[in-house]
Amino acid sequence: MKSVSLYTCAPQLSNDMAEVLRVYMGNITLLVNEPGGDFCMTHSEEIRDNTRFVRIVMADSAAEESTKLTGDEVIDKRLRRRMAKLCTYQLMKKHFGFTPPWGSLTGIRPTRLVYAEMEKGKSLDAAAQEVQRIFDVSDEKLAIMRDIITVQQTLPQPKPDEIDIYIGIPFCVSRCAYCSFLSGEVGKGELLKPYVEALEREIAASIALLKEKNLRPRTFYMGGGTPTSLPAPLLSRVLHAARPLMDQCSEVTVEAGRPDTIDRDKLQSLKDARVTRISVNPQTMHDVTLEKIGRRHTCRQTEEAYHLAREMGFSHINMDLIAGLPGENLSMFQDTLAWLKNLAPESMTVHTLSIKRASLLHLWEASLPDGEMVADMVRAGALAAQEMHMQPYYLYRQKYMAGNQENVGYALKGHACVYNIDMMEETANILAMGAGATTKRLFDRKGFIKRAFNVSDIRQYIDRVDEMVERKRELWGENEGTVLS
Ligand code: SF4
Structure with a gap:
């Protein structure tokens, strides 16, 4: 991996600067205060007319940013970070010219x-x-x-006593090469039953907590991993345990993302549990790419799973695609979009490939579409959504996204997934269960959020599930106090 070295009196701001450097220079490592720095950054603060100002200067004044501070520790920390990023950006823009x-x-x-x-x-x-x-x-x-905010403003806003429910099933039948989620392979399946038993305990205790605190479920989302990678009897057990929560929500999503995990029995369990929205994710409709990215299912399986779900009466199917996959070009991505239009799902999410592992980037580098082509793919996704009469309703970005693009969710009117919006905009409380899940509590003061984290390791989660419940109880027993985010 390429490295860039920085000489600075404010090393605490170097991570923020590195984020901007990566936008221009790809996956670099930023070395701080090592001999022979490539460029320097100075940070200074002064008081003028009773107001404190921060000033960041880079590369012998080639770039400079300054702003007033507010006196609020949290806001000022953000402002310093913003100034460091803006100043790095100015410098990079001048240097690279785009x-x-x-x-x-x-x-x-x-x-x-x-x-x-x-x-x-x-x-x-x-x-x-x-x-x-x-x-x-x-x-x-x-x-x-x-456009997204316009759509979001038409949807019901969360009330203070409402809470979204998330359940994580961190298993998949095989691991996609680009996966950055917490997900273990099902393997021989020895962890599945103990995991479901631990989850049942956590769900039961969480239901009790909601009652005690007078919180009402707003939306329900089961994700992962791939929940449908659980065998049908275990999936039914989780659904049964969660029914008291699901029954209170008008929006109930279960990700059935991998088509090779979908069968009639599992879909029937979801139907019986009154699931309103499922995902069947093609990612691409090219078998050669699916093989390359380790999805281990075929386009035909995606089609079959989709038709089976339709035949069984699912009226909201979401499909996820990825722009920028190795070996793909614009016309291949357009083929996938045309195929999707033909099936006519109620919503789709167009992701942009994000590769966090340097080794994978190295392996695929030669076959990845360039930034301009990825931008064209993202535009083609937006156009296809428009042709399908869908509106964009949420977006988020990740690190290391191809062409510096974004992920956008599109849906037909009345089919936006409210959980996705709440999650991304951080506008609602979330009670999360399962390994690696994060519970969020919003406080009255705008933007103040505290979190309770469940351990990510599946075995640790099974052994320590009572402690995960305790963390949630503590979070709901707390006052605003220290801000954790
Ligand atoms: S299906 Fe999703 S969670 Fe599972 S391995 Fe692939 S990317 Fe990861």
């Missing part, structure tokens, strides 16, 4: 910045323009943020 689609934005949730401006009293248009001005976001990305 503007990335999201400008200097590297965060996961760009729409939240627009909401933050709206909370200051600005209209949606004015707020979006302000975000564009600060971060140099392209018109194209600005338009999608505006």
